[in-house]
Amino acid sequence: MKALRQIQKAMRRDRQFGLMHSARDMAPDVSHGELLYLEDLNLSFDGFKAIDDLSFYLEAGELRCVIGPNGAGKTTMMDIITGKTRPDSGSASFGLNIDLLELSESEIAEIGIGRKFQKPTVFECHRVIENLELAMAGDKRVFPTLFAKLTGEQRDRIDDVLGIIGLTEHAYRDAGALSHGQKQWLEIGMLLMQDPLLLLVDEPVAGMTHQEMDRTAELLRSLAGNHSVVVVEHDMEFVRAIAKRVTVLHRGRVLAEGTMDQIQNDPKVIEVYLGE
Amino acid sequence: MGFIRALKGDTGGQIMLFLLGLVAIVVPILNLWVPASSPWYLSTYTVTLLGKYLTYALLAVAVDLVWGYLGILSLGHGAFFALGGYAMGMYLMRQIGERGVYGNPELPDFMVFLDWSELPWFWYGFDQFWFAALMVVLVPGLLAFVFGWLAFRSRVTGVYLSIITQALTYALMLAFFRNEMGFGGNNGLTDFKDILGFDLRSDGTRIGLFLASAAALALGYLACRFVVSSRLGRVAVAIRDAEARVRFLGYRVERVKLWIFSFSAALAGVAGALYVPQVGIINPGEFAPLNSIELVIWVAIGGRFTLYGAVLGAILVNYAKTYFTGVMPEAWLFALGGLFVLVTLLLPKGIVGLFARRKRSTAQPADVTP
Amino acid sequence: MQLARILLLGWGLVALGPASAQGHAPREPAQAAPSFEQSLTQLLDPSFKVKSAAVDAIAAGGDERAPQALAALLSGRLFYRKSDRRVVYAERRTDGYRITDVLSGEPLGDAGRHHIKKIGINNKLRRQLRAAIAGLALDHVEPKVRLDAVRRMMSDPDPNLAPRLQARLDLEQDAAVREALEQTLAVTDLVSPDAKVRLAAVGALRGNLEPVVRNRLSTLREQDEYPEIKSAATQALADIERKLTLYAKAETLFFGLSLGSVLVLAAIGLAITFGVMGVINMAHGELIMLGAYTTYLVQQAMPNAGEYSLLVAIPAAFLVAGAFGVVIEQLVIRFLYGRPLETLLATFGVSLILQQLVRTTISAQNVAVENPVWMSGSLQINPALSLTYNRIYVILFTLLVFLGLLLILKRTTLGLQVRAVSQNRAMARAMGVRSARVDALTFGLGAGVAGVAGVALSQLTNVGPNMGQAYIIDAFMVVVFGGVGNLWGTLIGGLTLGVANKLLEPWAGAVLAKILVLVFIILFIQKRPRGLFPQRGRAAEG
Structure with missing residues (x-):
């Protein structure tokens, strides 16, 4: 599985391996089946416990939904995984072998963790196609980037993704001129271009129409298997549509975990959602 | 080839370079071959003035590269300019040789005056032009590299960065005012005689320096265009608009900033090196924080985020400065101050923004700060 | 010790002659003392002997005008008008003098150079005057005036005044004045011919910060014939140095x-x-x-x-x-x-x-x-601070x-x-x-x-x-160093930077100190981009 993925990656990305690479050459060891291990994480902001003894495991190829009321720690958990925030204590590793807490944001991105933000963040001054180009997996060091040119193959990949996210005819528009929903799609497209092992997707369907939502659900489902996906979402219908397993966070810790049905019948969950 | 392709789609830049070429042809003719009595004659003074403007324009391009495209408002670029100028000044000082007031073949006058007996180590090698030329690029570049390495690594951004770049140039100014530093203290370096064997006062040398400035501007412009039209340039703009997002794509934001910042500093150094032989002096006043801020306003007035806008701004503002300080000196600071206020309030895209309907972008460059 | 004082006193008496015998007088006024006015007129007598007696009488009389008159006499500002032999203060003007009556204090207008005459004094009289003026101050009712007078004497001690000081010490009630008197006497004792007196004086002057003490002690350290005194002086000097450093x-x-x-x-x-x-x-x-x-x-x-x-x-x-x-x-x-x-x-x-x-x-x-x-x-906290x-x-x-x-x-x-x-x-x-x-x-x-x-x-x-420009960068540095959005940070940051600057100054010079502080802040911001007292939490994630 691991070897297969590496070959896949090597074939898909026409990148030259340098001698001094560190993070880019690391592949997570998923021999125990889990891709992501978060254990006993704690983090507080000025006395407020945003994350409280949180433990969370994700299997390779799994699609997991994370729900929970506001302030439950969903976004903060993503921040920790992507290196934006460091926990006060606890451990986070990618596979068995890569300690996420020792890597910078860009290194974490390079080992294959991609993230879509809650508020869509695209590069508004750039065209749609340029946004995708920037996100594209490849050598992201300074000088290779300075002299980089798009190969035909890469161009094809961009066109593919443009097709998937439905922005083919907007390819040459400035991203800033897109609608909110289109920006959401563009950001998902950027995630696809990054081709990460793990996708963290924060509220992907906010501001989308029903049809768009359906397409997003379809897309995320199709990604699972080859990729591991964590989706944070408020929209329960959407969660029901895509999730096999759901994790409920509350006050910085895991309140419940299971299938959607199990979750919905869990008295603790009901109390948290209905009680407030 | 890449350099030429860099001009694709850059109409403003093409026009600018065309005009620059035209000026580079016409000015020498009007100065050297038109008789002084003719109304078409261009005085050497004017040639030098134009040459000075061109070095300013190059400096403005360097600033625009980091400000307009990378979002780093450097209030210390005057320091890089001055350091390049000092490197060139040191070469010119060594060229004076025995023709100084004290006639010391080795030591510049001010060192004799301070009773120094030998040349400080950091003056070694500056009698060679190639060495000085190397230092012109290397010293500002390295300073920027070290400074940037410290600053960017610890994510100092926005106004904090602006303020510490200002502190940098301020500290350098104080340091260069000290006689013990060995750069002529208050008076700086001056009384230059010749460069590469050519007499600095001759018309021919002046024209030569003017042409060198024009060439440096053209090359510097093309180099910057090459950077901004590359993928790296797009990464830079992305950093300007959404730094965190770029990190999550796997780019090493710090390194991108570091290299572009250092390159820009080296470019500023080149501008300073060409400036010094034309004005004939370099002193610590060039490090004054005011200078660095002033050159930011050239870029703002011309229009940041378009490199030719920076060129336009530098030349326009400096022409206005020459004009005003001659006609009514009191009014200049009012005018400059007013320009700062009006441009930021009313013309966020500068003069270029007034004319150019950019085909692509209707979006305002989003807020530059994080 | 006491014996030494008395010996010294005797020596002083000989040197001073009658004048210093008078030094004891104020507390027991002479019978039928001449009035201030009478004594003042006596000053006009050409005989220095008469003048000397007059000075003593004025000093002893306790008249409140006495100190000023004596001081004027000493500094050559006491004149008399030729026309009516009235004693006046004269202040030099560009042309002639402006004169004031000594007795009434009323201004008498200007007088030409030839209309008034200075009351002359000789060296002996000068010494006597100094003693008398000091004596007047020493016996002043205000302890503060006395203290100031003693302190003045300490900075340039006149051995001739020692007996006078000793006499005052015997009467003095105020602790601060006593202390000052003892110290001043000790300073004079440092040059005493008697080794024991010198040694005692060295001991008494430990920790005294007056420059004169330091000078005399170092002379002792270099030149005294007794090694004991030399080492005592060395020790006392070390004491003083330590205090000075502090x-x-x-x-x-x-x-x-x-x-x-x-x-x-x-x-x-x-x-x-x-x-x-x-x-x-x-x-x-x-x-x-x-x-x-x-x-x-x-x-x-x-x-x-x-x-x-x-x-x-x-x-x-x-x-x-x-x-x-x-x-x-x-x-x-x-x-x-x-x-x-x-x-x-x-x-x-x-x-x-x-x-x-x-x-x-x-x-x-x-x-x-x-x-x-x-x-x-x-x-003035003390001579060193x-x-x-x-x-x-x-x-x-x-x-x-x-x-x-x-x-x-x-x-x-x-x-x-x-x-x-x-x-x-x-x-x-x-x-x-x-x-x-x-x-x-x-x-x-x-x-x-x-x-x-x-x-x-x-x-x-x-x-x-341009004065504003001199402060703007410093001001920003302080705010950034202290931590934005925190007034306490500004206070502590500013004071810290000020002290750091001054600590560096003797070592590096003013300009370099400033540069070093700037460089320090630049480096500091790299370490703690949000200053000394950062705002934390989500709100700060601007």
Whole structure:
């Protein structure tokens, strides 16, 4: 599985391996089946416990939904995984072998963790196609980037993704001129271009129409298997549509975990959602 | 080839370079071959003035590269300019040789005056032009590299960065005012005689320096265009608009900033090196924080985020400065101050923004700060 | 010891002759003492013997006019008018003298050089006069006057006065004066021919910081014939050196605190506009300058109230600078909220305009701001440590301004609204806070404080159109170093930087010290980008 993925990656990305690479050459060891291990994480902001003894495991190829009321720690958990925030204590590793807490944001991105933000963040001054180009997996060091040119193959990949996210005819528009929903799609497209092992997707369907939502659900489902996906979402219908397993966070810790049905019948969950 | 392709789609830049070429042809003719009595004659003074403007324009391009495209408002670029100028000044000082007031073949006058007996180590090698030329690029570049390495690594951004770049140039100014530093203290370096064997006062040398400035501007412009039209340039703009997002794509934001910042500093150094032989002096006043801020306003007035806008701004503002300080000196600071206020309030895209309907972008460059 | 004193006393008696015998007299006035007036007339006698007796009589008489008359005689300002032989004080004018009656103190107008004659004295009389004047002061009813007199003598001790001092010591009740008397006597004892006396004196002078003590001790250390005395002197000197180092440190600390206070003053307005509002105000230095110029203008407007004009200038400067601040906010800054880099540029333009405004309307040169008398002089703690009043006042003033500001922000409605707006603009607005008005007032407050700082700075530095630029970078450094949005950070940051600067100065020189501090801050910001006292939490993740 691991070897297969590496070959896949090597074939898909026409990148030259340098001698001094560190993070880019690391592949997570998923021999125990889990891709992501978060254990006993704690983090507080000025006395407020945003994350409280949180433990969370994700299997390779799994699609997991994370729900929970506001302030439950969903976004903060993503921040920790992507290196934006460091926990006060606890451990986070990618596979068995890569300690996420020792890597910078860009290194974490390079080992294959991609993230879509809650508020869509695209590069508004750039065209749609340029946004995708920037996100594209490849050598992201300074000088290779300075002299980089798009190969035909890469161009094809961009066109593919443009097709998937439905922005083919907007390819040459400035991203800033897109609608909110289109920006959401563009950001998902950027995630696809990054081709990460793990996708963290924060509220992907906010501001989308029903049809768009359906397409997003379809897309995320199709990604699972080859990729591991964590989706944070408020929209329960959407969660029901895509999730096999759901994790409920509350006050910085895991309140419940299971299938959607199990979750919905869990008295603790009901109390948290209905009680407030 | 890449350099030429860099001009694709850059109409403003093409026009600018065309005009620059035209000026580079016409000015020498009007100065050297038109008789002084003719109304078409261009005085050497004017040639030098134009040459000075061109070095300013190059400096403005360097600033625009980091400000307009990378979002780093450097209030210390005057320091890089001055350091390049000092490197060139040191070469010119060594060229004076025995023709100084004290006639010391080795030591510049001010060192004799301070009773120094030998040349400080950091003056070694500056009698060679190639060495000085190397230092012109290397010293500002390295300073920027070290400074940037410290600053960017610890994510100092926005106004904090602006303020510490200002502190940098301020500290350098104080340091260069000290006689013990060995750069002529208050008076700086001056009384230059010749460069590469050519007499600095001759018309021919002046024209030569003017042409060198024009060439440096053209090359510097093309180099910057090459950077901004590359993928790296797009990464830079992305950093300007959404730094965190770029990190999550796997780019090493710090390194991108570091290299572009250092390159820009080296470019500023080149501008300073060409400036010094034309004005004939370099002193610590060039490090004054005011200078660095002033050159930011050239870029703002011309229009940041378009490199030719920076060129336009530098030349326009400096022409206005020459004009005003001659006609009514009191009014200049009012005018400059007013320009700062009006441009930021009313013309966020500068003069270029007034004319150019950019085909692509209707979006305002989003807020530059994080 | 006591024996030595008596011996010395005897020696002094011989040297002084009759005059010093008179030294004991004041407490037991001679029978039928001549009046002050009579004695004064006697001074006109050509015989120095008569004069000498007259001086003694004047000194002994206890007349309150005596000290002044004797001092004038000693310094050659005592004359008599030839026409009526009246004794007068004469003050030299360009042409002749202005004379004052000694007895009545009434001015007698001008007198030509030939109309008056100086009362001559010789060296012996001079010695006698000095003793008499000192003696008068020594017996003054006010302990403070006595103390001052003794201290003066200590700095240049006259061995001839020793008996006089000893006599006073026997009577003296005041502890401080006694102590000073003993020390002064010990200083004279240092040159005593008697080794035991010298040794005792060395012991007594341990820790005395007068320069004369140090000089004499080091002479003893080098030249005394007895090794015991040499080593005692060495030890005493080491003692003194240690104390001096300590006081030198205290002085450095004081200088550092006063420089730090200046930095805090310059920065504290910025801490509000930058720290609380997030506005980069590059014209802050010019607002300080406006405050300083307001001081100048107030002084011009009330030329006779030099002493109190500062008290008027403080509120005036607050209002002037504050008004300018509100205008700047209304015309420029409010259009640029949330765009700090643009604000920086625009306010820089404003700063240029303000500078030029002052240049054209007042003068391009520096103007002279007067310092009131109560600000000059210094507080003498001991011979090695004196604190100048203007620095003391600046430190106090800074603390006052700081506390005032803290109170405004913590205790007033405006303060509450300011904090609300700075934390969450939208929410504050929803709660009914008129945020635009609050912004204008906050900026006005920061600007006003800058103006007040200008009043203080006008007392310390040159006031000119460029003065603001000298402070703006320092001010930003202080705010950034202390931690944006934290007044306490500004206070501690400013004081720390001031002290650090002064600590480095003796070692590196003033300019290099400043450079080192700047470099330190640049490096510090790399380590802690949010300053000494950062704001934490989600809100800070700007």
